Amino acid sequence: MKMLKEKWHILSALAVMVLAALTIGGCHMIPLGDSGSQKGVASIIGVSQANMREEWRVALINELREETEKYEDIQIVTTDATGSAAKQVQDIDNLIGYGMDLLIISPCDEKIMGEKIKEVYDSGIPVIVMDRSVEGFDYTLYIGPDNGVIGQQAGSYIIDHLGDKGGDVVVLQGNPASVQGTERLSGFKGAIENAPGITLHEVYLAAESKDAAYDIVVTAKNIVENSDIIFAYSDSMALGACDALKALGLDNKVMIVDCDGFKGADEGIDLVSQGRLMATVSCPIGGKEAIDYAFSILNNESGVPKQVILRSNIIDKSNVEENLNRINADTSDDGRKIKVGYSQVGQESNWRLANTKSIEESAKAFNIDLHMEIADQSQEKQFEAIRSFIKEGVDVIVVSPVVETGWDEVLREAKAAGIPVIMSDRNVLVENREENLTTTYLGADFVEEGRRAMRWIRDNVDSTGGDMKIMEIMGNVGASPTEERDAGFREILEENPGYEISYSAYGDFTFDGGKKVIREYLEKNEWDIDIIFSQNDDMALGAIEELKAHGIKPDEDVKIISVDATTEAFEAMVRGELSCAVECNPIIGPQLMKAIRDLCSGKQMPFRIITDEKVYDQSVAEDYIRKRRY
Ligand code: GYE
Secondary structure (H helix, E strand, O other): OHHHHHHHHHHHHHHHHHHHHHHHOOOEEEOOOOOOOOOOOOEEEEEEEOOOOOHHHHHHHHHHHHHHOOOOOEEEEEEEOOOOHHHHHHHHHHHHHOOOOEEEEOOOOHHHHHHHHHHHHHOOOOEEEEOOOOOOOOOOEEEEEOHHHHHHHHHHHHHHHHHHHOEEEEEEEEOOOOHHHHHHHHHHHHHHOOOOOEEEEEEEEOOOOHHHHHHHHHHOHHHHOOOOEEEEOOHHHHHHHHHHHHHHOOOOOOEEEEEEOOOOOOOHHHHHHOOOOOEEEEOOOOHHHHHHHHHHHHOOOOOOOOEEEEOOOEEEOOOHHHHHHHHHOOOOOOOOOEEEEEEEOOOOOHHHHHHHHHHHHHHHHOOEEEEEEEOOOOHHHHHHHHHHHHHHOOOEEEEOOOOOOOOHHHHHHHHHOOOOEEEEEOOOOOOOHHHOOOOEEEEOOHHHHHHHHHHHHHHHOOOOOOOEEEEEEEOOOOOHHHHHHHHHHHHHHOOOOOEEEEEEEEOOOOHHHHHHHHHHHHHHOOOOOOEEEEOOHHHHHHHHHHHHHOOOOEOOOEEEEEEEOOHHHHHHHHOOOOOEEEEOOOOOHHHHHHHHHHHHOOOOOOOEEEOOOOEEEHHHHHHHHOOOOO
């Protein structure tokens, strides 16, 4: 406790100096949350907000402060960059000088702040990036909404409302639009601009504000009065439009659809419940999630993901009460035992065995009664398992789907039974996203894994000697990792003309599958391949065995890059046979079980949770092999 007191006294003294400095410098620093409190402070969280002009940003600070109050020994110190990247850099340096243990930042400028965030992250201070992501992955965790999806949802809602007859839609646009506004507009236009019979009327506001929206709606009266709907991509703009329609006597003729869906007075949800907004698309703020994950990070807990994409919902008069109840509901976890039915793909790879082990061990630790069925890569067996879980009346169903498509019918049966379904490790493609047949997806960014594999090749396998021929060994047909790793790999391949995929075949993610691809190639061809990209380690190791049987030296005659980064892959890199392994972390048990407990406590599930992953090659294999957890 002595240490704590010292830290607190030093911090108090520092606080006065830093506060004075910032105030003198004309900077605006929101004072310590509860600077008069005597509570012991074990951790200081520095919060660097881009600006405090936008309602969303004020809401974030408020949510962070509210949530911090639940943690006795955490203090937050917040700064306002007033929209200046230079000031935000200075704010961060001040927070470092102040002794922060973790940084939460909503960046002003993705490029400039990306470099500063990397500097802080590399210094060993965990960084949670919020709302606007930065290039690369040099941060601890990203939490934010998908603003493109938010705009898309608003567009789809308007299309459904106008129906076949179509109509006229006035689109309020900031000039210039903020990053968030631009992304929402892009999603909105992507959804609506080709809809039959719909005409868009774009009007430009001097600012993304209530007053500017009021002024433009009044000024554009002749357009507005002949339109059906106004689209505003923020609550503040929508409120201005509401007031203007009222002043023009058009509030019963023209409807408004907006984005943000905040819960305060005269904000999105309130305006819907007042009948002044037809619908709002919620933009979850993420402050609560940020503090919860910050606590886990500061306590070195496992299961912290790399990205959490927050879920946005359409709220209109049909569900506004339900949403208000959910927002105000008590979502504390009562710790009760939860029954989970898990349909697992199979036992096809070392990755899968590690994944199953992680899930089984975490279930015990989280008081989850787990009933797992192994499907041996058969979708039919997965359907049978899911139907048996429905009959059993489990609380939650989790599926790691062997392929992406064909799930709509069985997922509708689970929904009809009132049983939520979480997609784990792999994802599915459903006919209509708005049916919300799955609750969330927890797993890797396979597209990024494919990009990383090709980036390593670009940076480590010289192509100046002419076109480098690549053999791609793919997983099982129709699986999301197969499709998405291939897509990410080809995206970077197209940027590098010195390489080409000259042969591609499926190996089903198994050791024997990898052997078979090499054997069949050599039955028909002389060996002329320079690089093998294998979509998992097991197929790569099978390929290596077959190559050696034909006198072809792995890593010498042909570079081999695989995905998963299992211990067996590290052993092959140490032996000098495998060239590179892109990590795909199977240990998602803790995150999955936390998501299940949150779901059963009534918390809003993120739209997507993406795991943390790196790239390893022979230059570091020895250093890491003893630390591998799978
Ligand atoms: O790469 C492979 C397993 O779905 C990410 O499936 C998983 C993949 C993994 O068989 O080893």
